[in-house]
Amino acid sequence: xxxxxxxxxxxxxxxxxxxxxxxxxxxxxxxxxxxxxxxxxxxxxxxxxxxxxxxxxxxxxxxxxxxxxxxxxxxxxxxxxxxxxxxxxxxxxxxxxxxxxxxxxxxxxxxxxxxxxxxxxxxxxxxxxxxxxxxxxxxxxxxxxxxxxxxxxxxxxxxxxxxxxxxxxxxxxxxxxxxx
Amino acid sequence: xxxxxxxxxxxxxxxxxxxxxxxxxxxxxxxxxxxxxxxxxxxxxxxxxxxxxxxxxxxxxxxxxxxxxxxxxxxxxxxxxxxxxxxxxxxxxxxxxxxxxxxxxxxxxxxxxxxxxxxxxxxxxxxxxxxxxxxxxxxxxxxxxxxxxxxxxxxxxxxxxxxxxxxxxxxxxxxxxxxxxxxxxxxxxxxxxxxxxxxxxxxxxxxxxxxxxxxxxxxxxxxxxxxxxxxxxxxxxxxxxxxxxxxxxxxxxxxxxxxxxxxxxxxxxxxxxxxxxxxxxxxxxxxxxxxxxxxxxxxxxxxxxxxxxxxxxxxxxxxxxxxxxxxxxxxxxxxxxxxxxxxxxxxxxxxxxxxxxxxxxxxxxx
Numbered sequence: 001x002x003x004x005x006x007x008x009x010x011x012x013x014x015x016x017x018x019x020x021x022x023x024x025x026x027x028x029x030x031x032x033x034x035x036x037x038x039x040x041x042x043x044x045x046x047x048x049x050x051x052x053x054x055x056x057x058x059x060x061x062x063x064x065x066x067x068x069x070x071x072x073x074x075x076x077x078x079x080x081x082x083x084x085x086x087x088x089x090x091x092x093x094x095x096x097x098x099x100x101x102x103x104x105x106x107x108x109x110x111x112x113x114x115x116x117x118x119x120x121x122x123x124x125x126x127x128x129x130x131x132x133x134x135x136x137x138x139x140x141x142x143x144x145x146x147x148x149x150x151x152x153x154x155x156x157x158x159x160x161x162x163x164x165x166x167x168x169x170x171x172x173x174x175x176x177x178x179x180x
Numbered sequence: 181x182x183x184x185x186x187x188x189x190x191x192x193x194x195x196x197x198x199x200x201x202x203x204x205x206x207x208x209x210x211x212x213x214x215x216x217x218x219x220x221x222x223x224x225x226x227x228x229x230x231x232x233x234x235x236x237x238x239x240x241x242x243x244x245x246x247x248x249x250x251x252x253x254x255x256x257x258x259x260x261x262x263x264x265x266x267x268x269x270x271x272x273x274x275x276x277x278x279x280x281x282x283x284x285x286x287x288x289x290x291x292x293x294x295x296x297x298x299x300x301x302x303x304x305x306x307x308x309x310x311x312x313x314x315x316x317x318x319x320x321x322x323x324x325x326x327x328x329x330x331x332x333x334x335x336x337x338x339x340x341x342x343x344x345x346x347x348x349x350x351x352x353x354x355x356x357x358x359x360x361x362x363x364x365x366x367x368x369x370x371x372x373x374x375x376x377x378x379x380x381x382x383x384x385x386x387x388x389x390x391x392x393x394x395x396x397x398x399x400x401x402x403x404x405x406x407x408x409x410x411x412x413x414x415x416x417x418x419x420x421x422x423x424x425x426x427x428x429x430x431x432x433x434x435x436x437x438x439x440x441x442x443x444x445x446x447x448x449x450x451x452x453x454x455x456x457x458x459x460x461x462x463x464x465x466x467x468x469x470x471x472x473x474x475x476x477x478x479x480x481x482x483x484x485x486x487x488x489x490x491x492x493x494x495x496x497x498x499x500x501x502x503x504x505x506x507x508x509x510x511x512x513x514x515x516x517x518x519x520x521x522x523x524x525x526x527x528x529x530x531x532x533x534x535x536x537x538x539x540x541x542x543x544x545x546x
Contacts, residue, residue: 025253025405026249026250026252026253026405026406026407027249027250028249029248029249029252029294029296029325029329030329030332030333031296031299031300031303031329031333031335032303032333106259106262106263106266107263107452107453108452109259110258110259110451110452110453110454111449111451111452113257113258114397114451114452114454115451117257118397118400118401118404118405119400119404121404121405122400122403122404
């Protein structure tokens with residue numbers, strides 16, 4: 001059976017790619033910018049891969065200091081399942097919104113933006129709070145909560161890190177930033 | 181009290197000379213406080229000034245370029261370019277078919293800001309090689325950046341700092357995005373009259389669809405997509421200032437143009453229509469334009485539609501009957517910025533269009 005940590009990591013890395021895109025979006029007024037978009041997603045992925053080591057190391061630390069590592073693993077696995085549930089629902093809604101946005105005619109695709117993608121960006125922190133609650137409620141205990149909080153912090157940190165590192169330049173008439 | 185947009189207040193241009201005028205930060209914050217907007221006053225209070233308390237023009241330009249760039253992202257996400265093309269393609273097809281306006285043609289984006297619409301049309305070539313694409317704005321900083329962006333991508337379009345109605349060569353079609361809500365109702369009528377008095381064949385001005393969802397949607401999207409507090413503030417203010425369909429149609433009812441509104445309230449899903457245009461076409465163009473639109477023509481409405489008139493009221497008869505639903509807006513007495521916004525002409529008494537307010541209003545603001 002696949003550890004629940006695997007889908008969580010995959011979703012975390014996908015989210016990191018989108019965070020990289022969001023960090024870039026709104027900083028480049030060119031019309032043709034597909035390459036820059038892909039680059040920003042890659043930057044998000046890279047930063048996310050590093051930051052997501054934090055919850056992995058936290059979980060490893062908990063397992064290392066636990067007297068009964070088998071039981072500690074079971075508790076963490078239960079917490080991970082509880083953590084995964086709200087995130088999986090959120091990811092499914094996001095995926096549905098994206099499908100609507102890219103596949104439907106432009107007028108209907110606005111609906112996917114207005115009802116989906118815009119509000120979904122805003123509720124990300126709430127989804128992570130729900131995920132932490134899910135970890136506790138599903139038997140993850142304090143250990144599951146600790147790993148969940150660290151993971152949530154890591155996920156929410158990707159966008160500001162990418163923005164500060166690559167896209168926080170001054171757009172001034174005298175010295176405009178050029179997005180690469 | 182009608183909400184004020186910060187971007188309208190922090191720059192000022194002499195409409196005659198185009199010269200930039202100094203703006204004192206204290207004057208702007210006082211104006212905002214008098215309007216009961218402490219948050220906006222705090223945002224302005226953080227802007228840099230010189231020793232005389234005059235806002236640093238370079239910092240203001242940089243800020244507006246940044247906010248416009250963020251705003252373009254909203255235009256992209258809400259597919260404003262596609263919405264514009266949905267109407268411009270049939271409009272130019274109708275113009276070509278009637279032959280009353282021999283080509284080549286010229287599309288002028290009034291208050292173009294960073295010129296997203298013009299640059300996108302140029303990048304796609306969707307209107308054909310016989311349509312020259314021009315963006316006009318009074319704000320030199322935005323026009324300069326639009327020009328730089330166009331050059332950077334080798335786009336076949338140009339940008340002019342100035343008044344759209346003072347261009348040496350007249351437009352065939354005037355367009356704008358998010359500019360109309362910057363005008364009071366009386367100023368709107370002047371705006372449309374100027375179009376009708378020009379040799380233009382048509383105009384197509386998109387603005388925020390005024391409905392109960394607009395301010396909420398604006399809050400969500402500007403919160404989710406924009407970083408600078410100015411953009412967030414002005415985005416919501418724009419939505420609260422948006423003109424209802426009736427006001428736009430009434431103002432666009434000018435001699436020589438048949439006024440139409442596309443996707444008005446009641447003929448569109450408010451979740452699918454964030455911006456909708458008011459259109460004016462020369463009488464001889466209306467029938468071919470509807471023909472070219474095909475099934476989409478059912479989304480058009482003319483004067484009288486809102487009073488439940490029959491099909492005849494939907495044909496842009498231009499008689500101005502059947503109004504009375506519009507809620508009206510402040511007529512204002514000028515903002516002292518010398519730009520003639522929101523004042524039916526303001527201090528200059530003329531008709532000046534500047535898209536720097538379009539930082540939040542222009543280019544697809546909610």
